[in-house]
Amino acid sequence: MSEPRIHTVDFVAERLTRGTPRWVVHHVDQEGNGGSCIFPKETLEWRAAEYGLTDVTEILDIVLHEFHLPDEPGQDDAAARAGIVTSNRPDAEPITLFNARSAADALAAHRLRIADAKRARAHVRSPAKGKDPLDTIRAAHGITPDGLRAKREAVDIQRWQLVYGALPVRPPSQSSLLEVPRA
Numbered sequence: 001m002s003e004p005r006i007h008t009v010d011f012v013a014e015r016l017t018r019g020t021p022r023w024v025v026h027h028v029d030q031e032g033n034g035g036s037c038i039f040p041k042e043t044l045e046w047r048a049a050e051y052g053l054t055d056v057t058e059i060l061d062i063v064l065h066e067f068h069l070p071d072e073p074g075q076d077d078a079a080a081r082a083g084i085v086t087s088n089r090p091d092a093e094p095i096t097l098f099n100a101r102s103a104a105d106a107l108a109a110h111r112l113r114i115a116d117a118k119r120a121r122a123h124v125r126s127p128a129k130g131k132d133p134l135d136t137i138r139a140a141h142g143i144t145p146d147g148l149r150a151k152r153e154a155v156d157i158q159r160w161q162l163v164y165g166a167l168p169v170r171p172p173s174q175s176s177l178l179e180v181p182r183a
Contacts, residue, residue, distance in 0.1 A: 002120065004117075004118060004119060004120055004121055004122050004123045005029050005030065005121070005122045005123070006029060006030045006122075006123050006125065007027035007028070007029050007035065007122055007123065007124045007125070008027055008028055008029075008125060008126070008127055008128075009025055009026070009027045009124065009125065009126055009127065009132075009133050009134055010026055010027060010028050010034075010127070010133065011026050011133050012024065012025050012026070012133045012134060012136045012137055013026070014041075015038065017038075020040050021040070021041045022038050022039060022040050022041060023037075023038070023039055023040075023041055023043075023137055024036050024037075024038050025037040025038075025064060025124075025133075025134070025137075027124060037063075037064055037067050037124070039063060041142050042142065042147070043063055044056065044059050044060065044063060044137075044141050044142060044143055045141075045142060045143045045144070045147050045148055045151055046151055046155075047059045047062055047063060048143050048148055048151075049148050049151035049152040049154075049155050050097055050103070050106070050151075050155050051097070051103055051106060051107040051110060052103045052104070052107065053107070056137075056138050056141045056143065057138065059141075059143075060134060060137055060138065060141075061114070061124075062110065062111075062114050064124040065114045065117050065118055065122070065123075065124060066114070067122075068117040068118075068121045068122040069113055069114075069117055073093075073094040073096060073113065074094075077094040077113065078109075078112040078113050078115065078116035079094045079095055079108075079109035079110075079112045079113060080092075080093075080094040082112055084105065084108055084109045084112065086099055094109065095108075095109040096109065097110070097155075097159070098158065098159055098162045098163075099162065099163065100159070100163075101163065103159075
């Protein structure tokens with residue numbers, strides 16, 4: 001197994017791209033080559049909603065290492081190697097957020113993938129000394145109770161439909177909600 005490339009974060013910036021606020025996390029590898037991880041600011045709130053996470057440091061670590069995951073998990077996937085799969089049949093697939101029976105199963109599989117990426121491909125980390133540039137994101141993470149609730153509902157509906165099929169009752173659209181008549 002090869003050693004991971006070490007990416008040390010040297011600064012964090014904000015950017016607006018096509019109307020979407022984004023975080024820019026610039027890093028330098030051990031050979032001095034620079035690069036960036038750029039992601040929408042609401043990504044942190046989405047990961048919190050998708051996996052039931054509350055620790056902003058863990059959420060940020062996951063987001064920064066997702067850039068080093070394969071597009072689709074294969075049979076050599078870290079979760080598959082650990083037996084976190086959809087069934088015990090030969091055609092079982094590695095557990096993902098959208099085929100897992102629970103968010104806890106999906107989180108366990110995702111944590112294994114992130115750990116594997118950090119161990120074998122790339123490790124994004126803060127500088128060993130001095131101010132941590134990632135504190136900027138931790139302080140202004142943007143995770144709100146209302147945003148988290150709305151995203152959890154969207155994720156739960158999507159997961160339910162993919163795992164179990166259509167909902168028994170179609171969720172109302174925002175435009176179809178009626179205002180309560182005033183007395």
